[in-house]
Amino acid sequence: MSNQEVWLPSLQTKTAQEGFELALKLSRMGVKSTQPDVEVLKRLRNDYAEDAMGLTAASQVVAINFQTVAAANDYWK
Amino acid sequence: MSNQEVWLPSLQTKTAQEGFELALKLSRMGVKSTQPDVEVLKRLRNDYAEDAMGLTAASQVVAINFQTVAAANDYWK
Amino acid sequence: MSNQEVWLPSLQTKTAQEGFELALKLSRMGVKSTQPDVEVLKRLRNDYAEDAMGLTAASQVVAINFQTVAAANDYWK
Amino acid sequence: MSNQEVWLPSLQTKTAQEGFELALKLSRMGVKSTQPDVEVLKRLRNDYAEDAMGLTAASQVVAINFQTVAAANDYWK
């Protein structure tokens, strides 16, 4: 997924909650970079969004990305 | 999940135990951001809350988020 | 699991081994916070304690929590 | 995969988005180093690119590598 669209201008966010949103975006872009076909992603949605392990695994990716964004923002101290 | 409700004002907590509570909240918000439908989440609860691997996986997400919150609070030294 | 019982007064421990014990406790509390029903946890014990992947997954959660506790104690240098 | 081709000259990137691209590359090289046979990798593509858990797992590897690249670039502050 290395087109010219700028979707990640910076890791800096004003608030922790915006940082969490950015972590969600990073997690989704990790999926989209691997599977760019939005139709496939829509078809697969229920496989994880209606599956306990799928949701926990998704939450884990967000947690790792949030750890990165939080460190990037000195934990919004 | 980018509505206006402020659920994460800060990563700072007074105590380590409150930090653990925040890690639990971050983990649950990671799930809710992926699956906002509370009815679906209720239906899926037993799939992980009555499953050894599901509980271990959930505990791992909490551990990663707790690592972030603990660093954010300089380990409450 | 946000009752008033103080189970995590601090991340500081005198020794690395006590730090490992605290990491075990954090890991178990991550499970208990998700599934507070001790009877369910007892019923599920063999599902992970007699399962290779279950034991490895549990050891991984301890490793992540130990990483946090070790950093919190400047590695007991 | 220890041939003379230089595919990783540096961890430094100009932008966060380029850093994310590098994290994708590191993740793919982790796979290619384990399975150099491109025909096998092509055959296996649908097994993860059309599977929710496969895509989430891939996104997690990217998240870990992005954490490394972001720290290497002082979060592009």
Next chain:
Amino acid sequence: MSNQEVWLPSLQTKTAQEGFELALKLSRMGVKSTQPDVEVLKRLRNDYAEDAMGLTAASQVVAINFQTVAAANDYWK
């Protein structure tokens, strides 16, 4: 596993290789703390030692513990 036997006197090691050995020990103690019955552990050995995912998962726990031990020793610089 909170008996009086001192198995983890320190995280400091003379060399990186000894640090790797310590990471192996921490990983095994994470399993033993969850399942102290050595007979059960022996019975389960083939379940992971003769299983590709089991071996990869075990290697991941070692990698996390090695990350902790390496930081504790300032990477033996």
Next chain:
Amino acid sequence: MSNQEVWLPSLQTKTAQEGFELALKLSRMGVKSTQPDVEVLKRLRNDYAEDAMGLTAASQVVAINFQTVAAANDYWK
């Protein structure tokens, strides 16, 4: 695997790519330390090298070890 053969003299490498090679070695040694029998490892190779989840899981272990090696080398700045 605590024989006298020195396979890990140091975490220092001249380049990021050599650091990635070292991360691959650490990951493989994590497996070999758990299952020293090379014949078993050969027999199991296709189970992960021809399996999408197996390859992703292997790439994740490399990512964690690379994170350690990169920090050990101050990201080769």
